[in-house]
Amino acid sequence: MTGQRGDKPDELDVLVLREQLVAPNGPYAALDVVASTGSTNADLVATAGRGGADRSVLIAQTQTAGRGRRDRRWVSPAGTGIYLSVLLRPSAVPPERLGTLGLVAGLALMHVAAEAGVTASLKWPNDLMIGGAKCAGVLAESVPDGAAQAAVVGIGLNVGPLPGDVPAGPGGLAATSLAAHGARTTDRDVLAAWWLRAFVELESAWRLAEGDVERSGVLTGYREACGSIGQRVRAELPDGSARTGVAVDLDSRGQLLIKADDGSVAAISAGDVVHLRNADQD
Template identity: 40%
Template sequence: MEDAKGVDTPTRKPLDRHLLWSLLSEKSDFWTEVDVVGVTGSTNADLAESARHGAEEGRVLLAEKQLSGRGRLDRRWESPERASLMMSFLLRPTAPRERWGTLGFATAVALEEALLAVCGVRAKLKWPNDVLIAGKKVCGILAQAEGSAVVVGVGLNVSLTEEELPVPEATSLLLAGATTLDREEIAAAFLGHFAAVYRTWEDQGPASAIERWERNSDTLGRQVAVSFPNGRNLTGRAVGIDADGRLRVDPGDGPVEAVAAGDVVHLRPRA
């Protein structure tokens, strides 16, 4: 099928849970359960409920469509059915709780590496939780604590056409010219990469994940504008990430600030 702009739209097959589990089992022994549902409110909310009832680490939930998907700052996130990878997974870190905030970096690093290995596309990482291709958002990540667990949600645009994109600043693997749009293959590769990154994160701390994130960052070196939840604004140059995952911003007329939470806009290309 071809859309109005001449981009071929692939047949959107339903996810095959058995195939995904088979592919994933070849790559990692970390994962304990994979479920696929047709429609749900939110995979993050579903796994958070499972966590409250004692579900073990390594559980993965994917949905063909979400009705109440949310990103950072409670932003709504939607996608046509079967056009994206909408998944969440459950972790029970043994690392100190103050380190949990860096799990988003581990997730982004794993996805960036998987997209290059499997899809042949080079992605860049935007603080704190976005994955970009050619400056446009292809994936958002949301990690939330639930008691002694962390639920990590990933929303990756796979086969969306230009007309289906939620905002002009978004893109998809289809539009980026990915060599494959096979969702089982992409999901298995990503989860396999994440398991390896997570084990290093648990055993050695977040330094490796942060260093790999910095190496592929689209934020560092740029002039950025930060909008804080309390309404305050900060403009300056993004100069680094500290050990807790905070973005270090140099305003040029004062001390460097470490930003823990805020909405970041890239103002101009990296220096």
């Protein structure tokens, strides 16, 4: 099911987006907009199994089961955000590097914020932060597809004013939106196109470098944008353990380096990172 802008100004215009971004005029193979779905990531994971094309885009006006990392719910109210996913088939990229697509997507979000005139930073590994609150998140997933390698990258970007019932994230992280910080535009067609153009430019360099974030230049850009570096943090790891210390850098694979109070340094490849305040140091 595809949609196009009708009488409602808050609907995305699929025809305009396709004209700008889909071959032969643009770099994407396909772009669809649906009124509602459970999760754009889940839909494209299923599409990958049916032979979906490299660089296919799915955008939803709203999601009923939007999700972030570790299967957390992502609130996706209609008309206020951008909820989109991209299916990729980077055949030359080693499977162990597919997870770094989250860094690529985060850098593209920084481009959107800059174009909108909003000062932002990235909280490792997947959050766009504005004014100490979360404005967007990224979910990158590898897709087992027999001999054919695939990945799906999704973003949720809060654009318009948020309803009052949006829950806080890990560590009590509040949600915010571009509108709340005076963005020069909240036109979702424009913002979606900005992200898709920035993403494909960065992803092309990443793909050419076989997913090497250092060689592609992605690591340099992410380091510059990463607000976690220099912060005292607690990394909540997938196995239930935690690591507390100062985030000192990213390594060549994009892992966060955390220096503990005893001077030891650990490389964190996955987990939730909480920026600690003075009253929350343990």
